[in-house]
Amino acid sequence: MFKFESDRSKFPEKNPDGTNIIDLESGKFTKLWQGPIHPGMTGNMSLELIIQGDEIMECQTHVGYLHRGFEKLMERRRFIQCFPICVRIAVPEPDFNEYCLAATIEELAGIEVPEAALWMRTLLLEMSRLQSYLAWIGGQSSAFGLGLISQWTTWARDLVLDRFEEITGGRIYHMHMPPGGVRGLLPFGFETRMKETLEHVSKIMIDVERVMFNNAVFKKRSIGLGYIDPSLVDEYGITGPNARGAGVPKDVRKDYPYLKYPELDFEVSVGKDSDVFTRADVRRRDILTTIELLRQIVEKVPGKGPYMAELPNVLHWKIPKAETYVRAECTRGEYGYYTVTDGSGYPRRINVRGPSYTHAIALMERLAINLNIADTAGVMSSLHTYPPEVER
């Protein structure tokens, strides 16, 4: 009965260099705000879209709903007081903040971390990565309308948070890696319980793969969507699974090894066509890699030994004037802390480099052009942006 012909003769003309001409007075364009709450994303960020019909002509990202001025607050606090506050910068994955801050302070002050603490730190970072990826899968599928997967993966994430609570005492914010080591080693019987949890999570991942990645609706909507050209990776500073989905194998764990990763055996998953489906597949394979890594780490963590280096009196700790940059690989890409000290008891400047800084603003504004409104949530979710770390 109907025959859909995409007749673009009524669309306004483009500029000679291909960009769209936008004239808000002519009545053909509408301004639409999509934000600050999104179905698949934790965090508040809004997109100001100018649309024509169903298609986006221009997109601007507005952040700032969660700005607390962390870098200013950390200048007012001593080094050990910065440590409980730095965790709240990236809310769903707090452990990478602790590790990076501790690593910069240890490097500038010349403290050496004992062996058991390095293993514990690796274990905590990998567990944090697992629970963050599980929450992300729920978000990505909710953005396309598959609401069931978020129920399964949130349940799996709760199991991992129970393991966190055994070691550190808290579900979300752990504060277990102060500068100098860790606060404690593993409780008795942890290995058995961890292996059970990993079994549960593997079973749930098999179900998720069947229901989500072999799903006709998900495939039809996501294959070919949100294409990132590999040449944009350097121009926009893209890191993590977004770059790996485009074929560029960037992973901080292999390129600049830290903690105990040189002694562990794993592979970096890379995809070829960089659309939403490939990035989701890269992340799914990352989850399976993380489960394997956890199985290896749990057997190698030493049960006893010193776990905290001797620190000077932390309330009067003065570090000489220097600057450094430490990076770690979090689920979204390269996470880094740039610290400058000046010889007084307070840090001069701590700047947090979140990977979503470039993904959420510059890259999203580029990818949203000529996209359907219904697909923006899917693309935003597949770039895995967390607004708290964009504006700190």
Next chain:
Amino acid sequence: MNELIEKLRKKYPIKDEVYQRENLTFVSVEKDQAVDLITHLRDYEQFSHLVILTAVDWIEENLFQLTYLLNSPSKKMDIGVRVMIDRSNPEMVSIHHLWAAAATYQRELFEMFGIPFPDSPRLKVPFILEGWKGMPPYRRDFDTLKYSEETFFPRPGRSKKDPAEHMKEMMYPEENGSV
């Protein structure tokens, strides 16, 4: 890393190099040579990834320090280029033609420190703060505690002791003469 610095020293006036780690070096360069050096590093030495662009406020010397941290994915090296600019009249050339993501860093520096980068796209559109009339907040002479107590209503009952002084009194009372 040493060979690279020696090679660069022949063309640009580099000083104050600090070999922080095996693959991380910080160098200082003058303001008018900075963009040249960064373009040279990007085009000829394969430092193609801009990691971060920040500013540090050295209020005692009346200077802002801008740090451009570049990374080379193929050589696995980092180099940090420090540029000192005047604090009372800051201005710096924009590098958004080299990296498109640099425009966002420059917007944030303009809003938080007050450093303008002329020709950077959408520089004056408010980025993080909305309706902010006052000094750029990340400067050292902006007192955030005083601002918070005057504008927002603090709940009484929060004690105001410096933890270092408090611990000194509690643990070593003899030294203070108050036994």
Next chain:
Amino acid sequence: MSLQDIEKRTATGPDGEKIHIDPLSDYYSTAVPEAYENHSGIIDKFKNWARAESLWILAFGTGCGAIEMRPLMTPKYDAYRYGIQWRPTPRQSNLFIISGYLSTKTLKRVIRAYEQMPSPKYVMGFGSCTINGGMYFDSYNTINRLDYYIPVDVYVAGCMPRPEALLTGFDKLKERIKEGRGNGANEYAEKFDWYKKNQKKVIEDWDMPDYSW
């Protein structure tokens, strides 16, 4: 909306006559909210029971606490068995959970959403940042005391509180409603000027009507 949209302007009609437009009074209602009557008979007891047993929450995760609301929708810490649902619009909800700190930018949106909810409505402050500012007490962008801006019924302390703590908070709120003390909307209407003064002190570019009906 922006500041230009609410300025007074003059437009020319098709016959050349001048029309003066004042958007705030022409397009929006300038009436002030009124308190509703609050009796305590047996029908009102039944009404309060019904309101308490079906709390519908506005799905607006304002801060850190948004991450502890997801486990409540899943079978482990189920909140749906208490009749509590998450709704997307303020017109369909009667409980607003402020989960964590509020920056001034979000406070503007929160006030708008709160005023659009139909009375009677309740607010729960979740996390220590709503009580006295939490660890951001000296930040230039976050507010310190939530109950100077909107009326609050229950506070749940912690950073982050566990989902079980949130369920206990729901219990306390239900007791309070059933006793007849869930009158946040009345308080807002009676002390309307005081709340507005506090809000305008913090939000400097006020480009909305005074009360969003």
